[in-house]
Amino acid sequence: MLFSIFIIVVFLCVFYRLLKFWIFNPWRIHKDFWAQGIPGRYKPMIGEIFSIRRSILDDDPISRTIEMTKKFGSYYHVSFGPIARLVISDPLLIQGVLKTNARCYHKSPIMRLVLGVVLGSENLLMAEDNIHAQHRRLISPVFQHQNLNSMISLMIEITSNFLNKWLLNITNTTNKDNILIVDIHKEMTGLTLDIVTGCVFGSGLMKDEHIRETIYQGITNIFEDIGERTYNMIGIIPIINQLPLPSKRRIDKSKENIRRAVEHIIDERKKGFTKSACKGPDLLDLLLSAHGNDKTSKFTDEELFEEALTFVIAGHETTATLMTWTLYNLANNPDICHRLETEIDSILNDNEEITASTLSLLIYTELVLKETLRHNHPVSSLFRTAIEDNTLIASDGKHIHIKKGTDIFINLYMLHHSEEYWHEPFKFDPSRFDEHHHHYHHHLDTYLPFSIGPRSCIGQNFAMLEAKIMLAMIIKRFRFELIPGQKHVPDMTITTRPKYGMWMKISPRQ
Ligand code: HEM
DSSP: OOHHHHHHHHHHHHHHHHIIIIIIHHHHHHHHHHHHTTTTTOOOTTHHHHHHHHHHHHHHHHHHHHHHHHHHHHEEEEEEEEEEEEOOOHHHHHHIIIIIIGGGGOOHHHHHHHHHHHSSSSSSTTOOOHHHHHHHHHHHGGGGGHHTTTHHHHHHHHHHHHHHHHHHHHHHHTTTTTOOEHHHHHHHHHHHHHHHHHHTTTHHHHTOHHHHHHHHHHHHHHHHHHHHHHTSSSSTTTTGGOOHHHHHHHHHHHHHHHHHHHHHHHHHHHTSOOSSSSSSSSHHHHHEEEEEEOOOOOOOOOHHHHHHHHHHHHHHHHHHHHHHHHHHHHHHOHHHHHHHHHHHHOOOOOTOOOOHHHHHHOOHHHHHHHHHHHOOOOOEEEEEESSSSSEEEEETOOEEEOTOOOOEEHHHHHHOTTTTTTTSSSSSSSGGTTTTTTTOOOOSSOOTTTOOOGGGGEEEEEEEHHHEEEEEEEEHEEEEOOOOOOOOOOOOSSOBBBOOEEEEEEEOOO
């Protein structure tokens, strides 16, 4: 009897929680937005899932976001499944969430559910509040210029070896046309993974082909599964998200393999069996020696593992996506490509000796990367959730009261393509970032490729350094052409990588 009552109570509790999650909470938030005169629409239970899914199946995710912004403006409320969210592309609102009111926001549960299965919660990307602040303090010095500069030679060496392989394939005697046809995104992902793992793990990774393969394969598989799990909703519904379905089991297995490999690397380094492959300490050395002012707070083994993996996960797809779209833009804009070639030819010598000062001369190269970071931003949206009630102010002066539990979708794509802030926003034009030419002098932050505030990208200087080196070396040696008849669809799930790859014809320049 007692047992039956217990079962009924448990059942009612679960039922109530589900109702609250699916119906009461989102309804409360939407009602509040309507009362404040904020435009939007609410479809109970499913929200926008089907319309988003349709736009993905139709290979046109961008039109949807443009249409919604045209219809509702730079802030509006919708739902994603059971999650009520405010979509914002207004720069002042974005600044409020990421900077001014940052303490009222956490990363959204969606992100936690999607990436948390891989990364855990004790790392810079996922941790919150005090733990995040402590990790950020420990890690910030790791990315100082002096440390980054000592990584340049390794970045060059890895890129050079990589490009030599292309050349070898092209000059292969069986290759009569002297060209190579590749999925450039896959190539760039391989290259950025080589660079980031080289800079994090050093010789420990490079000397062991098995470990390297485990990490590469594991990360590739995990990325595929989490993308899929977001859109069939399995990955974003609590409890269901933990069920041992095939995708979850695959993720767990890959994660376990990666964990063993990375723990092995860390262990070897601690014992002094391996060392940095950079001129100075690598990221693992720097993590191992990071400590607070009191010299006592150091990372635990679990934290070390998670932070090292975070660098690899946060650092490779993003940079690869930047490279892919940069080459795409260059292939579509021969004049810009020609100007870039001229700059690179005049600054780089044939021995590929690149130093920090050579890099500082590659000004147009930087503009091309900056414009791609605007036009084809690798991270097109950021997700937050309000952990307490707070008020945001939009650039039109409107005060918006945000209820605790509201999800915020920061639409960086629309911010970077707003006609209000950018002249011809859909045109690829690196010169818009040229100090001498640019015509915008607004006080608002309208360009946020690396986000802003206490959670902005800690690897941004690393990423720009790496991208500049890769682009300069690639353009110095090769020319690119898009294979006609392809669809170029940005997959907007995690990064804007091209959904169907990016097939290009590569030929040597000299
Ligand atoms: C072009 C390349 C890159 C882009 C566009 C990019 C962009 C971003 C953005 C927008 C965020 C904020 C995410 C959020 O708030 O949810 C972020 C965070 C982060 N990024 Fe990057 N990133 C890039 C490369 C890298 C690299 C190379 C590394 C490491 C080596 C890295 C490490 C991180 C970390 C650890 C965070 C979390 C910081 C925190 O929450 O304190 N990123 N990145």
